[in-house]
Amino acid sequence: MKYLLTVTLCAGALGWMAPAPTEAGSIERACRQSNRTAASPELCSCIQRVANTSLSASERRKVARWFDNPHQAQEVRQSSRSGDAKLWQRYRAFGDRAAEVCG
Structure with a gap:
């Protein structure tokens, strides 16, 4: 059982780390166009x-817009709407995971 779990986890990790398709996602495009030196x-x-595994497609599109307009992220963070609070929690978890995985 332990062996099966290890193999399953490794296979999942390898699939996740496989090269991305040639078409960039919304986060990747926004990152590349952000004119940040580390991008x-x-x-x-x-x-x-990381975004593909952490955020829904609609959340990825919304977060990608924050690269051009960080004020939108601030509005979501300070919003009293429950949907915005959930998005902010998922975004923070995504950011923490991206920092851990991507360096």
Whole structure:
């Protein structure tokens, strides 16, 4: 049983770390266009892979807009709407995970 669990986890990790498709996702595109010096293609691709496992497609599109307009993120963070609070929690978890995985 322990062996099966180890193999399953390793296979899942390898699938997750597989090269991204040639079409960039919304987070990756926003990252690359952000004109930040640290925004290398490798880093942006890694962040997109983490986003794919952490956020829904609609959340990824919304968060991608924050690269151009960080004030939108601030509005979500300070919002009293429960949906915005949930998005902010998921975004923070995504950011923590991206920092851990992508460096």
